[in-house]
Amino acid sequence: MLILVCIAYAVASGILCGIVASAKGRDIAGWAICGALFGVLALIAIAGMPVTIRETEECKRMYRDQLAARKVAEQSRKAVQSRSGFGSGKF
Secondary structure (H helix, E strand, C coil), rough: HHHHHHHHHHHHHHHHHHHHHHHCCCHHHHHHHHHHHHHHHHHHHHHHHCHHHHHHHHHHHHHHHHHHHHHHHHHHHHHHHHHCCCCCCCC
C-alpha cells in the first residue's frame, strides 16, 4: 500500500512539474523526471524560476507586430477619410 502511495506521489509531482515547466518555457520531460524523483522540492524549484528569455523575446516581437499593425490601420483609416472627405470638414 505504501509503495502505491509513493508511486502516485511521484507521478503527480512529475505531472505538476511538467505543467509548470511548460508554462515557463522549460524542458517538460526533464522537469517531469525531476518532479518524480524529488517531489515538492522540484516543484518549488521550477515555480521559482523565471520565464525563459526565448519566450520573453517572443512576447516583445508580438508586441512590436501589434504596434506596427495598429500604425498601418491608422494610416489606412486616414487615407480613406481623406479620399472620401469625411473628417476634413468638407460636405
